[in-house]
Amino acid sequence: xxxxxxFATVTAPDLPPPAVKFGGYPKFNFVGGHNDPDSLxxxxxxxxxxxxxKREARSLAMYNSTGPQGYLPLRQFLVKKLKADAGxxxxxxxxxxxxxxLQGMDLVNSLLVGxxxxxxxxxxxxxxxxxxxxRIKGKCVGVPLDRDGMRMDAxxxxxADLKSKGIKPKYIYTIPTVHNPTGTVMPVERRREMxxxxxxxxxxxxxxxxxxxxxxxxxRPPAIYALxxxxxxxxxxxxxxxxxxxxxxxxxxxxxxxxxxxxxxxGDAGTPAIEQMALAEFCEKNFDTHVGKLRTALxxxxxxxxxxxxxxxxxxxxxxxxxxxxxxxxxxxxPVDTTKLFQVAAxxxxxxxxxxxxxxxxxxxxxxxxxxxxxxSKDVIRNGVAALAExxxxxxxxxxxxxxxxx
Amino acid sequence: xxxxxxFATVTAPDLPPPAVKFGGYPKFNFVGGHNDPDSLxxxxxxxxxxxxxKREARSLAMYNSTGPQGYLPLRQFLVKKLKADAGxxxxxxxxxxxxxxLQGMDLVNSLLVGxxxxxxxxxxxxxxxxxxxxRIKGKCVGVPLDRDGMRMDAxxxxxADLKSKGIKPKYIYTIPTVHNPTGTVMPVERRREMxxxxxxxxxxxxxxxxxxxxxxxxxRPPAIYALxxxxxxxxxxxxxxxxxxxxxxxxxxxxxxxxxxxxxxxGDAGTPAIEQMALAEFCEKNFDTHVGKLRTALxxxxxxxxxxxxxxxxxxxxxxxxxxxxxxxxxxxxPVDTTKLFQVAAxxxxxxxxxxxxxxxxxxxxxxxxxxxxxxSKDVIRNGVAALAExxxxxxxxxxxxxxxxx
Numbered sequence: 001x002x003x004x005x006x007f008a009t010v011t012a013p014d015l016p017p018p019a020v021k022f023g024g025y026p027k028f029n030f031v032g033g034h035n036d037p038d039s040l041x042x043x044x045x046x047x048x049x050x051x052x053x054k055r056e057a058r059s060l061a062m063y064n065s066t067g068p069q070g071y072l073p074l075r076q077f078l079v080k081k082l083k084a085d086a087g088x089x090x091x092x093x094x095x096x097x098x099x100x101x102l103q104g105m106d107l108v109n110s111l112l113v114g115x116x117x118x119x120x121x122x123x124x125x126x127x128x129x130x131x132x133x134x135r136i137k138g139k140c141v142g143v144p145l146d147r148d149g150m151r152m153d154a155x156x157x158x159x160a161d162l163k164s165k166g167i168k169p170k171y172i173y174t175i176p177t178v179h180n181p182t183g184t185v186m187p188v189e190r191r192r193e194m195x196x197x198x199x200x201x202x203x204x205x206x207x208x209x210x211x212x213x214x215x216x217x218x219x220r221p222p223a224i225y226a227l228x229x230x231x232x233x234x235x236x237x238x239x240x241x242x243x244x245x246x247x248x249x250x251x252x253x254x255x256x257x258x259x260x261x262x263x264x265x266x267g268d269a270g271t272p273a274i275e276q277m278a279l280a281e282f283c284e285k286n287f288d289t290h291v292g293k294l295r296t297a298l299x300x301x302x303x304x305x306x307x308x309x310x311x312x313x314x315x316x317x318x319x320x321x322x323x324x325x326x327x328x329x330x331x332x333x334x335p336v337d338t339t340k341l342f343q344v345a346a347x348x349x350x351x352x353x354x355x356x357x358x359x360x361x362x363x364x365x366x367x368x369x370x371x372x373x374x375x376x377s378k379d380v381i382r383n384g385v386a387a388l389a390e391x392x393x394x395x396x397x398x399x400x401x402x403x404x405x406x407x
Numbered sequence: 408x409x410x411x412x413x414f415a416t417v418t419a420p421d422l423p424p425p426a427v428k429f430g431g432y433p434k435f436n437f438v439g440g441h442n443d444p445d446s447l448x449x450x451x452x453x454x455x456x457x458x459x460x461k462r463e464a465r466s467l468a469m470y471n472s473t474g475p476q477g478y479l480p481l482r483q484f485l486v487k488k489l490k491a492d493a494g495x496x497x498x499x500x501x502x503x504x505x506x507x508x509l510q511g512m513d514l515v516n517s518l519l520v521g522x523x524x525x526x527x528x529x530x531x532x533x534x535x536x537x538x539x540x541x542r543i544k545g546k547c548v549g550v551p552l553d554r555d556g557m558r559m560d561a562x563x564x565x566x567a568d569l570k571s572k573g574i575k576p577k578y579i580y581t582i583p584t585v586h587n588p589t590g591t592v593m594p595v596e597r598r599r600e601m602x603x604x605x606x607x608x609x610x611x612x613x614x615x616x617x618x619x620x621x622x623x624x625x626x627r628p629p630a631i632y633a634l635x636x637x638x639x640x641x642x643x644x645x646x647x648x649x650x651x652x653x654x655x656x657x658x659x660x661x662x663x664x665x666x667x668x669x670x671x672x673x674g675d676a677g678t679p680a681i682e683q684m685a686l687a688e689f690c691e692k693n694f695d696t697h698v699g700k701l702r703t704a705l706x707x708x709x710x711x712x713x714x715x716x717x718x719x720x721x722x723x724x725x726x727x728x729x730x731x732x733x734x735x736x737x738x739x740x741x742p743v744d745t746t747k748l749f750q751v752a753a754x755x756x757x758x759x760x761x762x763x764x765x766x767x768x769x770x771x772x773x774x775x776x777x778x779x780x781x782x783x784s785k786d787v788i789r790n791g792v793a794a795l796a797e798x799x800x801x802x803x804x805x806x807x808x809x810x811x812x813x814x
Binding site for chain 2: 058067110245270
C-alpha cells in the first residue's frame with residue numbers, strides 16, 4: 001500500500017523554488033558558459049590523465065594527500081602562471097585549489113558576509129552573484145560600469161555614501177578582466193584607483209579573474225592582486241574557461257590571515273584529485289599553446305556571432321564587439337522586453353540570458369540579453385540568431401527587417 | 408613599502424577558528440578515514456579513466472552534460488548496485504551524484520534544518536555531524552546505541568519527549584550499516600521499528616550508508632530506504648570507502664519532492680566529471696570483485712589492529728572486534744583521558760580520534776578513542792599501537808604491563 005509524505009512540510013525556511021525536471025538542452029544554446037568542444041585538448045588531456053594515474057593513482061587512497069590546499073604540483077604551476085600572466089607574486093602556500101571558482105565565491109562569502117552585511121558589486125553582474133548573496137542574506141550595492149569597467153567616480157561616491165550611513169561594506173567584488181556580462185577590461189589606472197579607495201576605506205577587494213585567460217589578444221593588465229601592495233585583496237580564478245568547465249577546478253589566492261580562515265570553512269574533505277593531477281600534468285607543457293589556440297577559436301566564434309547579429313538584427317542590436325571571453329551583451333530597442341523574449345524563445349528551442357537576471361535591481365537591463373557563443377557551432381550561431389530575430393520580430397516588431405541589412 | 412590589512416577585522420560572525428599551517432601527516436596515522444592504498448584498483452581504474460576520456464572527453468566542454476543530477480551511466484550503475492546490495496528499488500531520476508557524501512549531508516541539512524531546528528542523531532557520531540550542525544545553528548538530540556545500533560526504546564522516548572515540548576525534529580540521522588564510530592550494524596527489526604516511529608511522528612529518516620559496502624562478510628541488511636514503503640526517507644552513500652576518498656564522489660537517493668528541492672540547493676555547476684565517468688566505466692565490470700578483495704584486506708587489517716591492541720594494551724582496551732569498516736572504537740579505563748592522550752600522542756607522531764569529538768555532548772566518551780586501520784600498513788599498525796601504549800602508560804599508568812599479555 002502506497003503511503004505519502006510531503007517533504008515540503010518539513011523544509012527549512014527561505015528555500016529556492018524546487019528544480020524542474022531536466023528535459024535536455026535546447027537546440028540553440030546561448031547560455032550556461034560552456035566552452036568550445038572543438039577546442040578541448042582531448043588527446044593531450046587524456047595523455048596527461050593516463051600518465052598521472054599510472055604514476056600516482058595510489059595517492060587517491062587518502063583524502064588531501066598533499067595537504068588541504070590541494071595538489072601541490074598544480075599550485076606550483078599556478079604560482080608560475082599567475083606571475084607570467086597576471087603579475088602576481090605568490091607562493092604555493094598562498095594558493096587554494098577549489099571546486100570551481102564558484103566554491104571560491106562561496107568561501108569568500110562565508111568568510112566575510114554575515115546576514116545583513118553589505119557588499120559592493122558591479123551593477124551588471126553574473127546572475128549567480130546575486131542569487132548567492134540573497135541566499136546568505138547579504139545586501140548588494142551596485143556601481144555602474146562604462147566601456148572600461150566599473151566607474152571609479154561612482155565607486156568613490158558609493159563608499160562615501162555608505163560611510164555616511166554608518167555602513168561598512170564587506171568587500172568590493174569585481175570581475176575586471178573580461179567582465180561578465182559586459183566583456184569590459186578595466187585598465188591599470190582604474191585598478192590603481194580602486195586599490196587606493198579600498199585601502200582608504202578599509203574595504204577588501206574580491207577580484208574574480210575567471211575569464212582573464214580569454215582576452216583574445218593574449219594581453220591583459222596585471223591583476224589587482226598583483227598591483228596592490230596593500231594586502232586587502234583576495235583573488236579567485238578558474239580552469240573552467242581556459243580548459244574545461246566539467247573539471248570543476250578553480251583557485252583562491254589570498255594572504256595567510258584570509259587563507260587560514262578560508263581553509264577552516266572548506267569542509268568538503270578536499271577538491272577532487274584526478275582533475276587536479278591531470279591539470280598539473282597537462283598545463284606544465286601545454287597550457288600556453290592550448291590557450292593560444294582557444295583564443296583564436298573563440299575570436300572566430302565571436303566574429304560569427306557579431307556577423308549573425310548584424311545580418312539578422314541590423315541596427316536593432318547594440319553591442320560592443322567582444323575583445324575576449326565567451327559571451328556578448330546585446331541591447332535591443334523598445335519595446336523589446338528580454339524577459340518575455342527569453343520565455344517565447346525557449347518555446348522555439350533558443351536559450352538566452354535575459355538582462356534583468358544579470359542586474360542588481362529589478363527593472364534594470366530590461367532590453368539587454370547575454371548570448372554565449374563558445375559552445376554552439378558557427379552554424380548553430382547563425383541559425384540560432386536568425387531564429388531569435390524571427391521570434392523577436394513576431395513578438396515585438398523588432399527588427400523591422402531581417403537579413404541583408406548592412407551596418 | 409609594506410602595508411597592512413587584518414582580515415580578522417572584517418570577517419563574518421561565528422567563524423570556526425583559523426586553520427593551522429599543514430605540516431605533513433603523522434608517522435602513525437590512525438585518523439582521517441583514508442582507504443587502504445594497497446587495495447586501490449590502480450590498473451583497472453587507470454584503464455577505465457583512459458577509456459572513458461578517449462571516448463567522451465569532448466563532453467567536458469559542458470557543465471552537467473547529462474543534466475544536473477550527474478553522469479547518467481553512473482546513476483544507472485547505482486540503480487543496479489543499490490537494488491542488488493541494499494534492496495533499493497529506484498530509477499536514475501531518484502539519484503543525484505554529489506561531491507562526496509559530505510555534500511549529501513550539507514544538502515540534506517540545507518533542505519531541512521533551519522537555524523534553531525532540532526535533529527535526532529546517534530549520540531556517538533561522526534565528528535563532522537556535530538560541526539556541520541553547529542555551523543548552521545541546528546540543535547542535536549542524541550539517542551544511545553547498543554551492540555545493535557541506535558536503541559529504538561530510546562528513540563521512541565526521545566520522539567515523545569520532543570513532541571510533549573512542542574518541538575518538531577527535522578530528521579532522524581542514522582548510520583545504520585557499520586556505524587561511525589561504533590561499527591554496529593542495525594538489524595532489520597530495528598530498521599522497521601525506526602520506520603514505524605518516523606512515520607508515526609512525521610519525522611523524515613536521513614540514512615547515511617557510506618560504510619555499507621565494507622561489511623566484511625559481504626552480507627548487509629536491506630537499507631531503511633528499501634524497507635520503507637513510507638516515502639519519508641533520504642538515503643546517501645559514497646564511493647570514498649568502496650573505491651577511493653580522493654575522488655570525492657557520493658550520491659543521494661530521494662523521492663522527487665525532496666530531490667527537486669535538493670537540486671535547487673546544489674549551486675556548484677556540477678560535481679566533477681572525470682571521476683564520475685571513470686567510476687561508471689570501472690564499476691560496471693569491476694565493482695563487486697574489487698570490493699570483495701577490499702573487504703578481505705580490511706578484515707586482515709582489522710585483525711592486525713585487534714592483535715596489536717590485545718598485545719600492547721591487554722585487558723585495558725575494551726572493544727568489539729570490527730565486523731566491517733575502517734575503524735575500531737576502543738574504551739580505556741580510568742584514569743585515561745583520551746583528549747589528553749590525543750595531545751601527548753601527537754607529539755610522538757601518533758594521530759587518534761579522541762572520543763569527546765565523536766560525541767553529542769561535552770564530557771561524554773572521555774575514555775573512548777577511534778582508531779582507523781585501513782590506511783596504515785600492518786607494520787605501522789603494530790608499531791603505532793605499541794608506541795601509543797607506551798605513551799598511555801607514561802601518561803596515565805595504563806596499561807600496567809605491556810607486551811606478552813594474553814587475553
